[in-house]
Amino acid sequence: SQTIHQWPATLVQPVGSPLSLECTVEGTSNPNLYWxxxxxxxxxxxxxxxxxxGQISSEVPQNLSASRPQDRQFxxxxxxxxxxxxxxxxxxxxxxxxxxxxANVLTFGAGSRLTVL
Amino acid sequence: QKEVEQNSGPLSVPExxxxxxxxxxxxxxxxxxxxxxxxxxxxxxxxxxIYSNGDKEDGRFTAQLNKASQYVSLLIRDSQxxxxxxxxxxxxxxxxxxxxxxxxxxxx
Numbered sequence: 001s002q003t004i005h006q007w008p009a010t011l012v013q014p015v016g017s018p019l020s021l022e023c024t025v026e027g028t029s030n031p032n033l034y035w036x037x038x039x040x041x042x043x044x045x046x047x048x049x050x051x052x053x054g055q056i057s058s059e060v061p062q063n064l065s066a067s068r069p070q071d072r073q074f075x076x077x078x079x080x081x082x083x084x085x086x087x088x089x090x091x092x093x094x095x096x097x098x099x100x101x102x103a104n105v106l107t108f109g110a111g112s113r114l115t116v117l
Numbered sequence: 118q119k120e121v122e123q124n125s126g127p128l129s130v131p132e133x134x135x136x137x138x139x140x141x142x143x144x145x146x147x148x149x150x151x152x153x154x155x156x157x158x159x160x161x162x163x164x165x166x167i168y169s170n171g172d173k174e175d176g177r178f179t180a181q182l183n184k185a186s187q188y189v190s191l192l193i194r195d196s197q198x199x200x201x202x203x204x205x206x207x208x209x210x211x212x213x214x215x216x217x218x219x220x221x222x223x224x225x
Contacts (some may be wrong), residue, residue: 034216043217044205059212090160102122104149104209108160 002027006091006109013116019064019078021112023091027074030091033074034106035066038088050074051096086116120144121208123216131224136193138219140206143187150182150189151207155218161205164191196223 006023013019025031035047046059048066056066063082067075072092092106125142130136133149138168142150149168153161167173167189189208193200203218 021225034213044207046212046214049212104213105151105163105166106161106207107164109160113162 002107004091004093004109005106006112008112010113011115013081013114015083015116016080019076019081019085019114020072021076021089021091023074023076023109025093026074028072028095030071030096032096033068034092035074035076036090036092036096036108037080038090039105040087044090048076051064079093081114081116083116086114087114118121120214121131121206121216123204123219125187126219127220127222128219129224130196132196132198134196136196136200136221136223138191138204139223140144140189140191140208140216141187142189142208142214143186144208145184147187147208149209150177150180151206151209151213152180152191153196153205155203155205164204166176177203180212193221198207198223 003026017058033050036044037047038044048056048058050056050068053071061116064078082086094106096103121142126164149166152164154164155161156161164178165175165180167182170182170184177194181190201223203220205218206216207213
């Protein structure tokens with residue numbers, strides 16, 4: 001069965017510090033990978049998605065970046081955090097399918113809660 | 118206009134009642150629609166998806182889709198306290214766009 005791991009679970013960082021969140025998926029190959037952010041009381045905002053190694057699409061301009069160095073590894077980074085970067089960060093994966101049935105069913109990791117002070 | 122809009126809630130229903138959640142979307146080309154449940158402090162988990170007009174039932178949950186009206190809903194029958202959570206509607210074009218969610222509280 002497929003599992004998705006995300007870490008760290010919580011972190012508190014000062015403004016201007018760097019960030020690295022990591023996500024790995026097990027039990028599947030060639031997944032689509034996603035980073036979402038959920039601000040307090042808000043919906044999910046898609047930040048990045050990737051359909052393969054080194055292929056990153058950015059949805060929202062910001063001071064965050066993403067990388068996919070391996071097929072099942074997805075990393076979210078920042079060189080200098082802002083207060084507005086606080087939130088609940090969720091990594092997710094989906095299988096790639098040519099058909100519509102079940103298309104883009106996302107499975108989420110447990111999330112990383114970031115507080116920037 | 119937001120891509121996906123949900124009734125803002127919160128929605129409070131007595132135990133055993135039907136909870137009705139609504140969602141509208143702006144992109145007529147959207148083809149698949151999802152309902153996720155998110156408990157407080159946890160990540161979302163899939164309840165069900167639907168891509169054909171009409172109803173789809175899974176246990177106590179029924180999703181209803183009307184593409185002409187660009188409307189998708191979720192009914193929770195025989196609501197239980199364990200159904201208390203935020204319900205997220207998601208719509209697929211080339212990516213999943215999520216609504217802000219509706220928080221449901223089931224009163225014992």
